[in-house]
Amino acid sequence: MATNEKAHDMDSCGNGCPPSAPGARKSHHSPEFKSGLTTRLNRIEGQIRGIKGMIERDTYCDDVLNQLAAVQAALNGVGKLLLEGHMKSCIVERIEAGEHEVIDELLITVNKLMK
Numbered sequence: 001m002a003t004n005e006k007a008h009d010m011d012s013c014g015n016g017c018p019p020s021a022p023g024a025r026k027s028h029h030s031p032e033f034k035s036g037l038t039t040r041l042n043r044i045e046g047q048i049r050g051i052k053g054m055i056e057r058d059t060y061c062d063d064v065l066n067q068l069a070a071v072q073a074a075l076n077g078v079g080k081l082l083l084e085g086h087m088k089s090c091i092v093e094r095i096e097a098g099e100h101e102v103i104d105e106l107l108i109t110v111n112k113l114m115k
Contacts, residue, residue, distance in 0.1 A: 047071045090102075
């Protein structure tokens with residue numbers, strides 16, 4: 001495949017687009033699911049701003065580190081929810097469509113989450 005053809009067949013993440021989604025792939029989660037994720041991410045964003053303020057106020061390092069651990073745990077929670085939704089919708093649909101290479105994509109994603 002020529003370089004231009006390959007670039008055309010790849011989405012912004014460098015993965016091939018499924019046939020059902022010309023252009024870029026998109027998730028198709030319910031508005032409630034997306035709202036829940038957004039709420040969690042907004043809370044995490046507030047925690048990050050709080051940590052920044054703690055550093056600016058010279059808060060004791062151990063207290064800042066504890067807040068960082070809380071943010072990491074919250075981000076992991078968002079990742080777990082999104083992975084579950086991804087597996088129950090996107091992955092299942094692609095396997096049902098005969099796109100078994102999605103398993104390799106999923107394994108790469110899980111390995112990234114486990115770092």
